[in-house]
Amino acid sequence: MFNLCIGGPAGYGIETMAGIFEKILQRDGFYVFSMRDFMSRIRGGHNFAQVRFGTEPLAAHIDLLDILIAFDLTTYEQHKARLKPDGLLLADPELALTDARLLPVPLKQLAKEAGNPRTLGVVCIGAMMKALGMPLATAEAVLADTLNPKLLDSNLNAVRLGYANGTPKFTLAQGGAKNQLLLTGAEAMAMGALAGGMQFYSAYPMSPATSLLTFFSTHAAEFQLVVEQAEDEIAAINMALGAAYAGATAMTGTSGGGFSLMVEALGFAGIAELPVVIADVQRPGPATGLPTRTEQSDLLFMCFASQGEFPRMVIVVKDHADAFYQTARAVQLSRKYQIPVLLLSDQYLADSAATIAPLDVRKAGSSVQPLPGQAEAQGAYQRYAITPSGISPMRTPGRSQAVVRVDSDEHTEAGTITEEARVRVQMVDKRARKLDGLAAELIEPTYSGAEHPEVLLVGFGSTTGAITEAVSRLNLQGHAVGALAFGDVYPLPTKRLEQYWKQAKAVYSIEQNATAQLAKLIRMETGLRCTDSILKYDGRQMSVDEIVTGLHALGVGKGR
Amino acid sequence: MSEMKFQSTETAWCPGCGNFDILQTLVGVLNDLAFAPEEVLLVGGIGQAAKLNQYVNANGFSGLHGRSLPAAVAAKMVNQNLKVIVNSGDGDSYGEGGNHFLHNIRRNVDIAHFVHDNQIYGLTKGQTSPTSDPCSDTNAGACNLNKPFQPLLVALAAGATFVARSFSGNKEHMARMMKAAILHKGYALVDILQPCVSFNKVNTFAYYREHTYELEAEYDPTDIKAAVLRSMEFGAKIPIGILYQAQAPTFHQRRPEIFDETPMIDKHPAPDKLEALLRQYA
Numbered sequence: 001m002f003n004l005c006i007g008g009p010a011g012y013g014i015e016t017m018a019g020i021f022e023k024i025l026q027r028d029g030f031y032v033f034s035m036r037d038f039m040s041r042i043r044g045g046h047n048f049a050q051v052r053f054g055t056e057p058l059a060a061h062i063d064l065l066d067i068l069i070a071f072d073l074t075t076y077e078q079h080k081a082r083l084k085p086d087g088l089l090l091a092d093p094e095l096a097l098t099d100a101r102l103l104p105v106p107l108k109q110l111a112k113e114a115g116n117p118r119t120l121g122v123v124c125i126g127a128m129m130k131a132l133g134m135p136l137a138t139a140e141a142v143l144a145d146t147l148n149p150k151l152l153d154s155n156l157n158a159v160r161l162g163y164a165n166g167t168p169k170f171t172l173a174q175g176g177a178k179n180q181l182l183l184t185g186a187e188a189m190a191m192g193a194l195a196g197g198m199q200f201y202s203a204y205p206m207s208p209a210t211s212l213l214t215f216f217s218t219h220a221a222e223f224q225l226v227v228e229q230a231e232d233e234i235a236a237i238n239m240a241l242g243a244a245y246a247g248a249t250a251m252t253g254t255s256g257g258g259f260s261l262m263v264e265a266l267g268f269a270g271i272a273e274l275p276v277v278i279a280d281v282q283r284p285g286p287a288t289g290l291p292t293r294t295e296q297s298d299l300l301f302m303c304f305a306s307q308g309e310f311p312r313m314v315i316v317v318k319d320h321a322d323a324f325y326q327t328a329r330a331v332q333l334s335r336k337y338q339i340p341v342l343l344l345s346d347q348y349l350a351d352s353a354a355t356i357a358p359l360d361v362r363k364a365g366s367s368v369q370p371l372p373g374q375a376e377a378q379g380a381y382q383r384y385a386i387t388p389s390g391i392s393p394m395r396t397p398g399r400s401q402a403v404v405r406v407d408s409d410e411h412t413e414a415g416t417i418t419e420e421a422r423v424r425v426q427m428v429d430k431r432a433r434k435l436d437g438l439a440a441e442l443i444e445p446t447y448s449g450a451e452h453p454e455v456l457l458v459g460f461g462s463t464t465g466a467i468t469e470a471v472s473r474l475n476l477q478g479h480a481v482g483a484l485a486f487g488d489v490y491p492l493p494t495k496r497l498e499q500y501w502k503q504a505k506a507v508y509s510i511e512q513n514a515t516a517q518l519a520k521l522i523r524m525e526t527g528l529r530c531t532d533s534i535l536k537y538d539g540r541q542m543s544v545d546e547i548v549t550g551l552h553a554l555g556v557g558k559g560r
Numbered sequence: 561m562s563e564m565k566f567q568s569t570e571t572a573w574c575p576g577c578g579n580f581d582i583l584q585t586l587v588g589v590l591n592d593l594a595f596a597p598e599e600v601l602l603v604g605g606i607g608q609a610a611k612l613n614q615y616v617n618a619n620g621f622s623g624l625h626g627r628s629l630p631a632a633v634a635a636k637m638v639n640q641n642l643k644v645i646v647n648s649g650d651g652d653s654y655g656e657g658g659n660h661f662l663h664n665i666r667r668n669v670d671i672a673h674f675v676h677d678n679q680i681y682g683l684t685k686g687q688t689s690p691t692s693d694p695c696s697d698t699n700a701g702a703c704n705l706n707k708p709f710q711p712l713l714v715a716l717a718a719g720a721t722f723v724a725r726s727f728s729g730n731k732e733h734m735a736r737m738m739k740a741a742i743l744h745k746g747y748a749l750v751d752i753l754q755p756c757v758s759f760n761k762v763n764t765f766a767y768y769r770e771h772t773y774e775l776e777a778e779y780d781p782t783d784i785k786a787a788v789l790r791s792m793e794f795g796a797k798i799p800i801g802i803l804y805q806a807q808a809p810t811f812h813q814r815r816p817e818i819f820d821e822t823p824m825i826d827k828h829p830a831p832d833k834l835e836a837l838l839r840q841y842a
Contacts, residue, residue, distance in 0.1 A: 183841045191837065202634065220818060221817040224818065224824065224827040226818065228634070228637070231663035234660075238627040241623070242632060242634035242635045243634040243638045245621055245635060246636075264624055358838070362831050365831060397639075398619070403620070405614075405621075406620070406621055408622055
């Protein structure tokens with residue numbers, strides 16, 4: 001397994017270079033997990049991409065580096081301690097680094113020789129191919145497939161020059177991964193929405209959720225979607241609700257700040273029983289916070305946002321495949337129960353890329369059992385007819401003689417304003433009954449680790465990969481650790497939690513926030529109290545190593 | 561006149577409210593146009609005016625305060641066969657919903673927007689609205705220390721293709737304006753002056769009757785400069801009529817690659833399309 005970091009100021013094409021390198025690895029049969037750490041600026045600063053690859057599937061990043069490519073001194077200074085003693089440091093001799101691990105390659109000069117000074121990154125790729133003993137031909141083919149033909153010649157020159165000026169250093173095992181897809185968390189989520197039948201998407205641009213809007217806009221004509229950039233997030237969600245009312249399968253997406261603006265309409269979706277999926281790609285808050293960084297601190301906000309009481313569902317996506325299947329499921333659940341479904345991701349997962357097994361579009365599109373056929377009440381159609389399931393038959397306006405009335409005020413079965421006490425109680429109860437049906441749909445957290453854990457870890461969403469890997473690392477050292485990774489969080493599934501909790505001597509929540517929100521939610525719903533938590537809230541995602549170190553600090557697996 | 565398909569029901573408005581005339585006139589217009597109740601969608605936000613859709617046997621969407629326009633345009637986007645008409649007040653349309661007013665004019669989705677403009681907040685009992693008159697010695701009650709909002713001027717500046725004003729006390733005129741707005745292709749604004757009998761003691765029936773005048777027969781509604789001048793006329797004399805009308809491509813017409821005869825709600829791409837897209841990631 002190899003771990004590589006490419007760093008430099010914004011504007012150096014680090015993103016592009018990492019993207020090309022990931023494709024080369026995929027084509028050569030390697031599993032890849034690649035994350036981005038970018039500042040909120042167009043030029044300058046310090047950005048890096050970290051690409052981990054090998055012959056086993058990967059779902060998290062680690063700290064220790066085999067290769068460091070430094071475009072500037074800052075990159076070298078920030079990351080040199082993470083580079084293994086026998087690792088490779090690739091940098092332009094211009095930087096005048098004195099480091100035993102240095103392989104100086106005159107990147108700037110070679111890029112100029114190649115005929116385009118902007119091919120700096122591609123020169124690096126060539127040098128890396130040589131260092132890793134990988135065939136140059138794959139790199140050439142990927143460049144030919146990805147680049148604008150006008151730019152191809154200079155880039156081919158660049159990769160060849162880099163290769164010629166490199167030095168062989170590592171021996172890679174043969175990559176054996178077949179038929180893998182390489183995509184980002186955002187792409188997986190967007191395509192999951194399409195698999196679930198999404199027809200309408202409205203949003204206001206906001207990092208790190210903008211990639212969803214961009215994806216849908218790019219593919220609008222192909223998939224016959226209405227994609228509208230709204231004037232603000234309030235408009236975005238109210239548009240989605242208008243579209244849902246008129247019969248479209250609708251979704252909106254934003255980050256925490258935008259979601260804050262959507263909250264009144266979230267309650268409207270609840271009382272008016274309008275199906276909608278709201279994706280929140282989390283970043284650290286409050287307010288503007290850290291725009292391009294990651295956090296899991298919107299969890300409790302998502303569970304409890306809005307005045308009043310109404311059923312909702314909160315699902316957190318865990319990895320790339322899960323983002324695809326859960327988004328499709330969220331779309332279908334919102335339609336089936338006529339509720340808002342809140343779908344949580346974060347910058348780390350949205351922007352990271354991974355190789356995953358092929359995705360099953362048809363399976364994703366039918367992951368929720370449709371409602372059993374319901375006999376409609378006799379007499380005139382009523383949008384909010386009282387039913388045992390709490391779900392009233394939903395008709396599309398204009399598609400029958402019936403008129404369809406929805407209301408943000410409390411309303412009668414016909415959908416007109418009422419203040420009648422009895423009807424109010426009937427309506428609150430009717431809406432709440434949807435939770436009974438939802439309870440049967442809940443997916444229990446996935447469990448990994450020792451059959452009888454002494455130590456139980458609980459986590460949710462994008463930390464799942466790192467937690468799982470940390471558990472197997474500890475168990476290989478002879479400990480009995482297990483982990484429950486939650487995707488469905490509200491309503492909270494509790495069966496498996498209670499089952500494993502009984503066996504464990506200590507339970508730790510692992511969370512990317514400062515206040516242990518999952519631990520609080522668990523305590524609130526079950527009365528169970530975590531022993532302690534490992535929390536990270538600096539805007540950077542915790543690595544496998546950080547979890548292991550954190551557990552050591554708590555006395556888990558020490559001295560064995 | 562054909563069969564009377566639309567009716568109004570009992571309302572929660574104050575006796576003598578201008579909303580009654582607007583409701584009756586709208587019902588008459590819908591009957592004249594011979595629409596079917598199920599093809600008409602009446603959208604409102606929150607407020608006394610916004611309740612109008614509660615009292616008509618058509619599809620009704622009573623949304624959030626200020627947010628009627630985003631919901632209305634989205635409904636039209638996904639099913640162009642719906643005749644979408646928004647009824648909301650001056651507070652809802654120009655205050656809370658100001659940003660949506662501005663940007664939905666630019667979108668030019670084919671809907672009609674009837675603003676019941678009584679220059680005051682009624683449901684919350686008499687506060688200043690964006691269009692309340694400026695404060696002066698003669699004013700009683702709510703008045704604007706800030707400059708009053710000029711909806712028609714703003715609509716023209718944002719590129720509206722149908723800008724009209726009417727008065728609820730002149731039903732024949734109001735019916736003409738409503739009909740023209742509904743038939744107009746694109747976003748159509750009718751600012752309907754309407755007395756609030758409970759809270760606005762200045763802008764009364766008598767006040768509007770005295771101050772409003774119909775645009776002259778020779779007035780040219782395609783002349784934007786004339787429209788701009790008339791849109792600023794609000795005081796001793798207030799013009800009513802179609803100040804401006806032009807044809808411009810609608811939201812749907814500007815996106816031929818997305819919209820055709822088939823409403824979007826009926827489009828369900830086959831799974832192989834997504835399967836083909838996914839193969840590009842292999």
